[in-house]
Amino acid sequence: MIDLFSSDTPNGKKISIMLEEIGFEYVVKKMDLSKGDQFKEDFKEISPFSKIPAIIDHSNNKESVFESGAILIYLAEKSGKFYEKENKLKIDQWLMAQMGSIGPFIGQYHFFYKFNKGLSEVSEKRYFEMTKKVYEVLENHLSKNDYLAGENYSIADIATWPWIA
Incomplete structure (x- = not known):
């Protein structure tokens, strides 16, 4: 349990x-x-x-x-699921990208733009641009791949989905 x-x-x-x-x-x-x-x-x-x-x-x-x-x-x-040893490096990279870029940038964008609009124009613009870049990278990658880190669904997909859904 x-x-x-x-x-x-x-x-x-x-x-x-x-x-x-x-x-x-x-x-x-x-x-x-x-x-x-x-x-x-x-x-x-x-x-x-x-x-x-x-x-x-x-x-x-x-x-x-x-x-x-x-x-x-x-x-x-x-x-023993969603973390294939042969794709561990790719999975780790996309998992770390979610934790270090995707989540923080989208989270900060929502903090400044959605929940505190007008608090900091510089921050709103900065995190809007960073969030836009995150979506561009994900769109580009997923337009060529079914999953983030290889042929199969992994913890990288599980970590990213709630942030972009």
Whole structure:
């Protein structure tokens, strides 16, 4: 059994998608970010940076894992699914691109443009341009490939989809 500490955000959705795909039994521990649940001391023991998602794997000595990419790798290795050894380098690159560019740029764009319009014209323009570039790269790549990292669906696709859907 896995406890999934999450919220209704793109990062939170990644792990529930993975858990559904691999068929592992899990319970969602809903985190109310607007009430600061992520800053409670007991959660910081699981996720030191006070970020969702995080998991506790009761079948593995109550191992806790934080950061969505690390959780996806952990679950992929544990299940033997969506992380093919022969495509590991490609999968890792696209997974890191999601975590280092796709998610942060789109997230910042939404923060400044959608939720705080007028707060910073420079930031709105910067993240609009970066988000546009993200979509151009993804469109170009996926126009030639069915999946991000090879011939098969992988954790790179699982990580990216909630951000662009």
